[in-house]
Amino acid sequence: MTLTRETAINAVLFVGLLIAALIAYLLDEPFIITMATKVAIFSIAGIGLNLALGYGGLVSFGHAAFFGFGGYVAGILANHALNNTLVFSWPIEMAGTNSMLMIWPVAIFLSALVALLIGVLSLRTSGVYFIMITLAFAQMIYYFAISWPAYGGEDGLPTYIRNSFPGLNTLNPIEFFLICFVWLGVSLMLCSAIVHSRFGLALQGTRQNEQRVTSVGIDPFRVKLVAFVISGGITGLAGTLYTDLNRFVSPSVFSWQTSGEIMVFVILGGVARLFGPLAGAALFITMEFTLGGMTEHWQLWLGLLLLFVVLYTPGGLIGVLTSGRGKDV
Amino acid sequence: MTFTLLIEQILNGLQFGVMLFLMASGLTLVFGVMGLINLAHGSLYMVGAFACAAVATATGSYWLGLAASLVFAALAGVLVELAIIRKLYTRGHLDQVLATFALILVFSEGTRWLFGSFPLYLNVPEILSGAVVLPGGIQYSLFRLLIIAVGFAIAGGLLALIHKTRIGIQIRAGESDREMISALGVDINKLYTIVFALGAALAGFAGALVGSIQSVQVGMGEPVLILAFVVIVIGGIGSIKGALVGSILVGVVDTLGRFLLPILFGAFMDPSSATAVGSALASMLIYMVMAGVLFFRPTGLFGLNA
Amino acid sequence: MSDPVLEVSGVTKTFGALLACNKIELDLQPGEIHAVIGPNGAGKSTLIKQIAGEQKPDSGTFKFAGHNIDILSASQRARAGLVRTFQISSLAGEFSALQNVMLAVQGASAHTFRFFKPVQSDMSLVEPAMEFLKNAGLEERAHTAASELSHGERRQLEIAIALAMQPKAFMLDEPMAGIGPGGSKVLTGILDQLRQQAPILLVEHDMDAVFSLADRISVLVQGRNFATGTVAEIRNNQAVRDAYLGEEVAS
Known part of the structure; x- marks a missing residue:
């Protein structure tokens, strides 16, 4: 790979996040470390969405469903471990767990499964129907989470402590950051591999011209569905990390605002750019922090900025920094 | 369960349905004619509610408040269309989603700035409040009954507008063939602004009416917006008739589901878990209806290219 | 017969x-x-x-x-x-001519669901695709985006894609x-x-x-x-x- 400007910016973003967290650690600023952790987690959620939305052209407004599902898996398993109760007793007995190594695969698998179910139905449609339907399904799960009392209902579900990882003290902010940072790196590598693979070729071909892909013997529905499932799994993983960060999960993770924000990370950073979600999430969190410090009504300014980005800067932040062209395909 | 209660719930469902129709009809027109997905439609609903509350409080007249909801929502619609929405017609859905998502942030935060975070309450005038006795001895809120009547009247008017009038012909022409309507010598920009303002006024009016029953607060529009999306998916994009059928279906199914499912589960469960399971399932019911419709008719009941 | x-x-x-x-x-x-x-x-x-x-x-x-x-x-x-071409050129416009043909080679091979090996270095895709392009006289345009090809070139590319489907x-x-x-x-x-x-x-x-x-x-x-x-x-x-x-x- 040649060292393009975009590659350089990507490296600066990635290493910059690590350095920011380490400096904050040295200066004993746990709040900054938490912000960096948030950036890492939201980036992972965005990377998941970007695979579907950016590379596959599947404008999902329902990724909160997967983010929230991952989050609740972590919350529910931890809660059962805490209370020493069974998650379910039939057909086999399933106990709760506090181990991240157990929680992650379960969360990824279940989020992917939800993505499979939602995908099978919503991928029968396209365009604006797809946007509305993914939004509607996420909203359905949101209302379910609110009205199902077993896991806290509207009040949410506290986990009190962070889940554990062998050899680390996850309650120490910098150690938990490092876990999320490693996952960010893994997600980026995974996404990069997929995008450049045979499957990635078919996926991007499907985005551009389904008829063409069909006529060379590839079923576009299957390609889109698999991309949607992988996408849901990655975003679900981000959800579990988010529960651990907050030591709490509530139905708001399923809300349409969550879907909107994940989408904002992707578009703010630059659609179908590998590091776009990282750039977008970093910008978003920084703005939330700085604007939030200046005015109570920071969302107003965020909205205006977003409008400006959409109307005048196609290509997002990375697009602006690399002056437009040169998509990473 | 008594028969009276059931009738009352059906009426509630109808009332909910016609309000959804006011939202969904604007959305479906804007999408059908301009090809625009407008997430900020819920903000126009909110604008109408706040305009009604503010004017009614200031002047002491609820009627002026209602008029204000129409005027202010339409004005907000025109303003937004001219300043921003117009630039989005030629863009992809992704840009439209993000830009109108940004508009929600601006509207919500702007309204919070002006009116604060506390809900406002509207006082419905004496003459509209109270209950009427329906045939069969059923007591029902006069105001809700009027909402149903007004909703159906607007639905009738809108269908007549679309199918009988000159502008309706232009709107329908715009849905099927954009070039044709320019060829007809129609000022397409003006038509778009009118359609958008019409949709906005209907949304604002719905916001004022629902705000009169419940409360007026920031963020009140988005849940309704998402339900309106469900309506459109069921009814088929661009179809006013589909929006009407979808709205009534969603309104009645949702209301009856919340009422009947806990009772149904109560037949073979203890009361507290019946309520829990019943209401949890009821909250998902309309989405299941949507999934079912999608499965058999991916473009909705009255979809254009079904 | x-x-x-x-x-x-x-x-x-x-x-x-x-x-x-x-x-x-x-x-x-x-x-x-x-x-x-x-x-x-x-x-x-x-x-x-x-x-x-x-x-x-x-x-x-x-x-x-x-x-x-x-x-x-x-x-x-x-x-x-059973391979068809279209009345109006139907190509993946952002892809290069080569990538368009590679997609066809991949489709014919029926191995699409592979997620890790980069396609650029997958010689079982690149080499035959290049060969088909050469036969179609498009070798020098291999790395040009399909949307930037002339009308005639796009027609030729469609033929190359059809041939790549065996x-x-x-x-x-x-x-x-x-x-x-x-x-x-x-x-x-x-x-x-x-x-x-x-x-x-x-x-x-x-x-x-x-x-x-x-x-x-x-x-x-x-x-x-x-x-x-x-x-x-x-x-x-x-x-x-x-x-x-x-x-x-x-x-």
Whole structure:
């Protein structure tokens, strides 16, 4: 790979996040470390969405469903471990767990499964129907989470402590950051591999011209569905990390605002750019922090900025920094 | 369960349905004619509610408040269309989603700035409040009954507008063939602004009416917006008739589901878990209806290219 | 005659009140170019779409290479070697010419769901794709985005893609459409080459091309197969001349 400007910016973003967290650690600023952790987690959620939305052209407004599902898996398993109760007793007995190594695969698998179910139905449609339907399904799960009392209902579900990882003290902010940072790196590598693979070729071909892909013997529905499932799994993983960060999960993770924000990370950073979600999430969190410090009504300014980005800067932040062209395909 | 209660719930469902129709009809027109997905439609609903509350409080007249909801929502619609929405017609859905998502942030935060975070309450005038006795001895809120009547009247008017009038012909022409309507010598920009303002006024009016029953607060529009999306998916994009059928279906199914499912589960469960399971399932019911419709008719009941 | 590669039997398709295809019978023999001609709206494109699996006939069956393919999806039919080109170029516009052909090689190989190996260094894709491009005379344009190719080049790229599918039969939907006389001559040459690879079902308006290339011709009129025969038979068929050809080819 040649060292393009975009590659350089990507490296600066990635290493910059690590350095920011380490400096904050040295200066004993746990709040900054938490912000960096948030950036890492939201980036992972965005990377998941970007695979579907950016590379596959599947404008999902329902990724909160997967983010929230991952989050609740972590919350529910931890809660059962805490209370020493069974998650379910039939057909086999399933106990709760506090181990991240157990929680992650379960969360990824279940989020992917939800993505499979939602995908099978919503991928029968396209365009604006797809946007509305993914939004509607996420909203359905949101209302379910609110009205199902077993896991806290509207009040949410506290986990009190962070889940554990062998050899680390996850309650120490910098150690938990490092876990999320490693996952960010893994997600980026995974996404990069997929995008450049045979499957990635078919996926991007499907985005551009389904008829063409069909006529060379590839079923576009299957390609889109698999991309949607992988996408849901990655975003679900981000959800579990988010529960651990907050030591709490509530139905708001399923809300349409969550879907909107994940989408904002992707578009703010630059659609179908590998590091776009990282750039977008970093910008978003920084703005939330700085604007939030200046005015109570920071969302107003965020909205205006977003409008400006959409109307005048196609290509997002990375697009602006690399002056437009040169998509990473 | 008594028969009276059931009738009352059906009426509630109808009332909910016609309000959804006011939202969904604007959305479906804007999408059908301009090809625009407008997430900020819920903000126009909110604008109408706040305009009604503010004017009614200031002047002491609820009627002026209602008029204000129409005027202010339409004005907000025109303003937004001219300043921003117009630039989005030629863009992809992704840009439209993000830009109108940004508009929600601006509207919500702007309204919070002006009116604060506390809900406002509207006082419905004496003459509209109270209950009427329906045939069969059923007591029902006069105001809700009027909402149903007004909703159906607007639905009738809108269908007549679309199918009988000159502008309706232009709107329908715009849905099927954009070039044709320019060829007809129609000022397409003006038509778009009118359609958008019409949709906005209907949304604002719905916001004022629902705000009169419940409360007026920031963020009140988005849940309704998402339900309106469900309506459109069921009814088929661009179809006013589909929006009407979808709205009534969603309104009645949702209301009856919340009422009947806990009772149904109560037949073979203890009361507290019946309520829990019943209401949890009821909250998902309309989405299941949507999934079912999608499965058999991916473009909705009255979809254009079904 | 030997066994036909493609057999269309009794295919009927209606759109509302419009009868687009009316009990069409047609076959494609090994090694031949079988042209389908007819006035606009005669049902030619609808027929191609149904054979390709993009539309479902109301009734009738398709047999390809001896097997009934009615239950196969469009992508499955393509993978089986029933390969089509489009009337209006249909390419992945952002992809380079090479990537477009690579996608076809990948589709034919039926190994799409591989997630880790980068395609750029996958020689089992790149090398054959390059070879097909070279044969199509597009070697130097390999890394140009498809959307930036000229009209004629895009046509050639479509042919390269079709060849990369290792076809057992081609369906070409108006390959001459929109190309000037010079390009048309080149394509005529290419079509003559293609038939070495597999028989061709050719839908075409360019009568010069049809009469110089085709072995057999079927004339579709109002959804019906009006007549099928050799070039000479069709040329001399009075009913065909009355119905469609007019005086144009009488001389």
